[in-house]
Amino acid sequence: xxxxxxxxxxxxxxxxxxxxxxxxxxxxxxxxxxxxxxxxxxxxxxxxxxxxxxxxxxxxxxxxxxxxxxxxxxxxxxxxxxxxxxxxxxxxxxxxxxxxxxxxxxxxxxxxxxx
Amino acid sequence: xxxxxxxxxxxxxxxxxxxxxxxxxxxxxxxxxxxxxxxxxxxxxxxxxxxxxxxxxxxxxxxxxxxxxxxxxxxxxxxxxxxxxxxxxxxxxxxxxxxxxxxxxxxxx
Numbered sequence: 001x002x003x004x005x006x007x008x009x010x011x012x013x014x015x016x017x018x019x020x021x022x023x024x025x026x027x028x029x030x031x032x033x034x035x036x037x038x039x040x041x042x043x044x045x046x047x048x049x050x051x052x053x054x055x056x057x058x059x060x061x062x063x064x065x066x067x068x069x070x071x072x073x074x075x076x077x078x079x080x081x082x083x084x085x086x087x088x089x090x091x092x093x094x095x096x097x098x099x100x101x102x103x104x105x106x107x108x109x110x111x112x113x114x115x
Numbered sequence: 116x117x118x119x120x121x122x123x124x125x126x127x128x129x130x131x132x133x134x135x136x137x138x139x140x141x142x143x144x145x146x147x148x149x150x151x152x153x154x155x156x157x158x159x160x161x162x163x164x165x166x167x168x169x170x171x172x173x174x175x176x177x178x179x180x181x182x183x184x185x186x187x188x189x190x191x192x193x194x195x196x197x198x199x200x201x202x203x204x205x206x207x208x209x210x211x212x213x214x215x216x217x218x219x220x221x222x223x224x
Binding site for chain 1: 155156157158159160163202212214215216
């Protein structure tokens with residue numbers, strides 16, 4: 001299957017700082033990328049959907065000024081958690097899709113801990 | 116509304132067969148995915164059904180009935196490494212995956 005690379009896999013940051021997470025599709029062009037958050041023992045929660053070259057569409061309840069998403073190319077999307085707080089500690093996962101009716105390939109996920 | 120219903124947890128024995136059922140309600144339908152997720156890891160793709168019937172892929176098979184809003188994942192010859200959560204994810208009319216909480220499968224020796 002196609003490869004999606006997500007970095008970093010783990011990050012610990014201080015409260016009030018910002019953290020950037022990268023998601024790259026290595027061998028296909030990702031017209032759409034999705035960002036999810038998953039708390040322990042809970043389902044994946046979609047945060048936002050981004051199409052290359054367009055502004056991201058955020059799900060209800062997700063603060064777009066806090067979770068900045070950039071999808072400037074067909075192979076790279078970034079999620080920046082600004083002014084992180086301990087409650088933002090979670091597992092963040094990206095997925096990328098080439099065309100609308102194909103499977104989404106997932107990155108390895110990023111474990112964010114805000115102290 | 117959109118809804119996914121799967122058992123929360125199932126237990127099976129190594130070498131046996133287990134069927135994980137999923138019923139769903141979505142706004143439109145563009146196929147259904149099954150993913151496997153080990154604890155602390157991202158989901159990995161198992162199968163995709165868009166037409167009614169059974170799709171077989173090695174030890175794993177997936178079945179879909181669109182009229183009933185029903186799918187199942189069948190795992191044969193269970194191995195200890197199959198202990199994971201299994202996520203049923205239908206795709207709605209906007210081609211967005213709808214996620215449930217998944218089924219935690221515990222394999223015992």
